[in-house]
Amino acid sequence: MMIKSSKIFYKVFYLKHLNSISQYSTKNSSIPIIDLTKSYENKKYRKELAEQIDEICQNIGFFIITGHLIDEKIQNDMINISKEFFHLPLTIKREITGSKDYPYGYNGLNDENLSRGYNHSSSYLLPDLKESFSIGPEHEGKIRWPSKPLLMSSIWLNYYKQCHNLSKHLYKLFALALNLDEHWFDNKINEHRSALRSLYYPSFSSSLPENQYRSSPHTDYGAFTILKQDSIGGLQVQNRLNNKWIDVPFIDNSFVINLGDLMSRWTNDHWVSTPHRVITPLNNKINDLYSSRQSIAFFCQINPNEIVTCIPTCSSIDKPPKYPPIKSWDLIMQKYLSSTQKNY
């Protein structure tokens, strides 16, 4: 297939499906917004939507979805229980920490610098000003939970399940977008290693040093990410044509979807994994404090033993496969270990 893309970042997406795709525009940019509602109904419609998704994935690799089936109450429960956790004493938060063998649990302030996994020359950047807690899938082995809050495991597992169901629907759309059978990804995700991570960016009083971010510039590692952000703002995506950063808007009851490195490698760079970061919006100061921010990321990661080699529809005589085969988990771990600098 390998459609030649103009790679014009500010492309005006065809609005032929006026009811399903619109776009959020700032002066110079656009983040497409896709309403999934009808895509659950029929395959013909999914195929049409998939064509638009292919266009978006070639150009920006980021879009916002509405009309998903994730319950709003469970989204709010997830945000609230996460805040409760991050307000607990450090001794409780540190009960579960990560390692090479268990790359989940709690990371505190200064424990991670996402830009290190992205660009090794960015070592001048200070660690990210954030805390996080993560879990992997239940089938990988026993999930380690902190002793508090008591309802954490049930709320997180419920949210995890709903995100996984949404990811299966998105994999179908991605398969159609790549001219594959819509079930093509099914046997590549039946032992998936998707990770659920809650991120808390604490409030603070003075401006951050120039070389520190809430999340430093990075690309995500896996296939794609389903992100829930709150209304505080600060998430920005880089326009690869002029390196300018554009804001990703907050839209109620929506999710941000962005492709990760594994997907761009898998598609022979037909699709892009776009750099993004989280800054502190300067207009969001209350009583001399920059507001805290809470987000929830579901990182869709495929079967750990899947060998990632160019997807059949993504190469041609003119565009042979660029990358050697690699085990999917090795790709993820290389990045994880460089951004956390965990060698244990």
Ligand SMILES: O=C(O)CCC(=O)C(=O)O
């Ligand atoms: O907190 C956010 O909005 C984004 C976080 C992020 O990009 C990540 O953890 O990969």
Ligand SMILES: [Fe+2]
């Ligand atoms: Fe990210």
